[in-house]
Amino acid sequence: MKAINLTNVHLHYGTGHNLGDAVLNGADLQVAEGEIVGLLGASGAGKSTLLRVIAGLQQPSAGTVIVAGITTDDDGMRPVPPHLRDCTMVFQDAQLFPHRTVAANVAYGLEAAKVPRAQRRQRVAQVLEMVQISELANRAVTALSGGQAQRVALARCLALNPAVILFDEPLSALDRGLRQTLAVDIRELLKQTGTSAVYVTHDADEATTVADRIAVVEDGKIVELGPVGELDSSALTESVTRLLGGIGEVSGRVTSVSEQSTTVELIDQHVVLPGRHGAVGDTVMVQLRR
Amino acid sequence: MTLRIGWGAALVTVITFLTIFFAWPVGAMLLRGILDDAGALNLSAFGEVLTTTRTWQIVGHTLTMAVLGTIGSVVFGLPAAYILYRTDFPGRTVLRSITLVPFVLPTVVVGVAFRALLGSNGPLGFLGMDQTTGAIVAAMVFFNISLIARQVGGLWQMLDPRTVEAARSLGASRARAFCTITLPALTPAIGASAGLVFLYCSTAYSLVRTLGSPGVGTIETEVFRQTQTFLDLRTAAVFSALQVVFVLASVWLTQRLSHRATTALRLQHPVRQPLARTDWFPFGVTMFAVVVIILLPMITLIERSLITNDGYGLDNYRLLVTSSGSGFAGGTTAAQALEHSLKIALDATIITLVAAMLISLIITRDANHPVLARGQRFLDTFIMLPMGVSSVTIGFGFLVSIHAVNPSLGQSGVLVPLAQAVVALPLVVRTIIPVLAAVDPKQRQAAAVLGASPTRILATIDAPYLLRAMGLAAGLSFSVALGEFGATSFLASPDYQTLPVYIVRLLNRPGADNFGMALAAAVVLGIVAAIALLIGDRIRPRIRSTR
Numbered sequence: 056m057k058a059i060n061l062t063n064v065h066l067h068y069g070t071g072h073n074l075g076d077a078v079l080n081g082a083d084l085q086v087a088e089g090e091i092v093g094l095l096g097a098s099g100a101g102k103s104t105l106l107r108v109i110a111g112l113q114q115p116s117a118g119t120v121i122v123a124g125i126t127t128d129d130d131g132m133r134p135v136p137p138h139l140r141d142c143t144m145v146f147q148d149a150q151l152f153p154h155r156t157v158a159a160n161v162a163y164g165l166e167a168a169k170v171p172r173a174q175r176r177q178r179v180a181q182v183l184e185m186v187q188i189s190e191l192a193n194r195a196v197t198a199l200s201g202g203q204a205q206r207v208a209l210a211r212c213l214a215l216n217p218a219v220i221l222f223d224e225p226l227s228a229l230d231r232g233l234r235q236t237l238a239v240d241i242r243e244l245l246k247q248t249g250t251s252a253v254y255v256t257h258d259a260d261e262a263t264t265v266a267d268r269i270a271v272v273e274d275g276k277i278v279e280l281g282p283v284g285e286l287d288s289s290a291l292t293e294s295v296t297r298l299l300g301g302i303g304e305v306s307g308r309v310t311s312v313s314e315q316s317t318t319v320e321l322i323d324q325h326v327v328l329p330g331r332h333g334a335v336g337d338t339v340m341v342q343l344r345r
Numbered sequence: 346m347t348l349r350i351g352w353g354a355a356l357v358t359v360i361t362f363l364t365i366f367f368a369w370p371v372g373a374m375l376l377r378g379i380l381d382d383a384g385a386l387n388l389s390a391f392g393e394v395l396t397t398t399r400t401w402q403i404v405g406h407t408l409t410m411a412v413l414g415t416i417g418s419v420v421f422g423l424p425a426a427y428i429l430y431r432t433d434f435p436g437r438t439v440l441r442s443i444t445l446v447p448f449v450l451p452t453v454v455v456g457v458a459f460r461a462l463l464g465s466n467g468p469l470g471f472l473g474m475d476q477t478t479g480a481i482v483a484a485m486v487f488f489n490i491s492l493i494a495r496q497v498g499g500l501w502q503m504l505d506p507r508t509v510e511a512a513r514s515l516g517a518s519r520a521r522a523f524c525t526i527t528l529p530a531l532t533p534a535i536g537a538s539a540g541l542v543f544l545y546c547s548t549a550y551s552l553v554r555t556l557g558s559p560g561v562g563t564i565e566t567e568v569f570r571q572t573q574t575f576l577d578l579r580t581a582a583v584f585s586a587l588q589v590v591f592v593l594a595s596v597w598l599t600q601r602l603s604h605r606a607t608t609a610l611r612l613q614h615p616v617r618q619p620l621a622r623t624d625w626f627p628f629g630v631t632m633f634a635v636v637v638i639i640l641l642p643m644i645t646l647i648e649r650s651l652i653t654n655d656g657y658g659l660d661n662y663r664l665l666v667t668s669s670g671s672g673f674a675g676g677t678t679a680a681q682a683l684e685h686s687l688k689i690a691l692d693a694t695i696i697t698l699v700a701a702m703l704i705s706l707i708i709t710r711d712a713n714h715p716v717l718a719r720g721q722r723f724l725d726t727f728i729m730l731p732m733g734v735s736s737v738t739i740g741f742g743f744l745v746s747i748h749a750v751n752p753s754l755g756q757s758g759v760l761v762p763l764a765q766a767v768v769a770l771p772l773v774v775r776t777i778i779p780v781l782a783a784v785d786p787k788q789r790q791a792a793a794v795l796g797a798s799p800t801r802i803l804a805t806i807d808a809p810y811l812l813r814a815m816g817l818a819a820g821l822s823f824s825v826a827l828g829e830f831g832a833t834s835f836l837a838s839p840d841y842q843t844l845p846v847y848i849v850r851l852l853n854r855p856g857a858d859n860f861g862m863a864l865a866a867a868v869v870l871g872i873v874a875a876i877a878l879l880i881g882d883r884i885r886p887r888i889r890s891t892r
Contacts, residue, residue: 110790110793110794111793111794112790112793136793136798136799137790137794138793138794138796138797138798138799138801139796140794142794143794143796144790144791144794146790146791150787150788150790152788152791152792152805152806154809163792163795163797164795164797166805167792167796167798167801215795221794
């Protein structure tokens, strides 16, 4: 069974004859159970909107959305409300509830699910332990650093043991070093719990760190890029190439070689590498960095 | 689904309430002016009223007082804005607290205080301003200095001082820098707050009544005079309609002025500079405003209320319990009137809170449908109207609608708290909405994806914020209802009077005893209203997390 299955999802603002701009324009996305998909895209491409449609916070104009086996049908007329979907979300700015402590934030979903008090307490402690912030349990959330807040936000989702967790640029406000550490931790926790995830970010490094597979949102459609280990660069359009300038390995054809340098043609641009690598006409793998 | 029914029910309740207790009275009032007794369209009443010289004298008088009151408030309010919000010196917070006093006091109390101050025995009696237009303007300034100072000062303290420094370094004198840099930046705030002050000044019915309705009176006092003295409801209705036009014009003007962009301003965190020697002029003006215009009337009121035939004592206060004032047939004492006031204000508070809570919740919902969004904007504007049409219109409207259909309701005293609730509603909604609007819609979404149903979201996300606003809203509506005079003066039955109505009656009867009692009663009313507000402000339920 697929954790998420979007088929031909359209969404445009405006009603009636005035259809307005299409934000999603026939998006398809499949996420297998336990799989983490990294979703890249320029700002305004519709990444966040896609997440909101999956979560049920926004209704598509057309298309089928199946989340953890629950279907919202074609026209979006009978939407399944967000609280009945087995799917939670980590927001960009954490969105912790300021009037509740850390532990009470983590307990929130469990209360809604009417989990008995004793079990609730146990689960909260367990999850806080998992995300390594047990010592913050009784802290006010207003006193947390950005990284701690996102750990609480993740714990709040994990506590429910959901089939899917959606991440909406969760680390974009943090500095680079912290981002790397947290990205590694997030992947580990998702794998450990077998949770499926869609991870939206604009940072290609972060996406490759967390995800099993990368996709790009472009013009309201989803372009599959394939597993992180074997990204097929020939399928990329120019804008995606720019976007993914820093992603892993890309194959290219060597066009000239000297003792000092090697020129490699990648898609439609040339890159000069220091030192000698293979011979003219060879296909080499190049590790790209931003 | 049940929730959708819940919202539907809330919306129907709110609309029904506003229709019966606002739209109908105002509509009935307007109809009364354009229909004759047989119910046929007849605009002769308008013609008669509008061709009378006296009418235009009244309009002119109303306009003059409102304009003078506005100018006076700006003249004193601007220096106060600078001194209280832009500079720092020992005692600044004390001065600022004093300027909050007018926000707390019922208008009748202030009216009485100015009578005590300017009366022939008062400390400023030599000015000969008692019961003159000048006295009313002074009282208007008393009320509105703080409003101007707060609104303009709030913006002023955020202006980047480097802009002025740049102008000075380019050769501009202090005055030139102020006129060319600071003043243009403040203009939108000055315009908006002055518009609001003009609105308050043109609806200052209770002040005018307390200060003896000098000259031809105002449009509002004329509505009262035509209703109570001549029993001419048609003429009163025409004046009431004039009043609505007057007020709508000033509301429109305020809106226009406050929509002027402030975006080009460089704003930053509040800056305060130590008071400099060059600040002597604004400082002097501010001190005059605080000490002479605000503090002196208050002190005089208290001091005069304690005067007896032989020195100081509590005689006047004793009379509040024992006497119903000399020259009155009715037996109501001030203490009884206070008791009525408290009961009525409590009823009005409950009605206001329920209505305000529903309205605020409806207005702040995330509207995911354009029709819904338009409905919200409509309600948002509509709810401000009672503030616009003045309490006199509401009181008179109640009289010619609900009271006319069922006079026994008027006798039973149900109408007074309802009318007071309608008067207090816009203010209270305006205190609750910012609190609810401060809840990021994403908080509700975060709760929803964590499995909280819409009902649970309401209870766990909105409710804590709502409760926080409730204390202040309750204090505000209680204090407004307690001091309400405009609508109440039309509706309170003679044997069930409220304290403000009772005080004005005492003032208008000759006799030293009556005057002394009015002073003492005003002190009591002021203290009770202030306490209500302060308690409301303090009651902010500590939000404990439930785990």
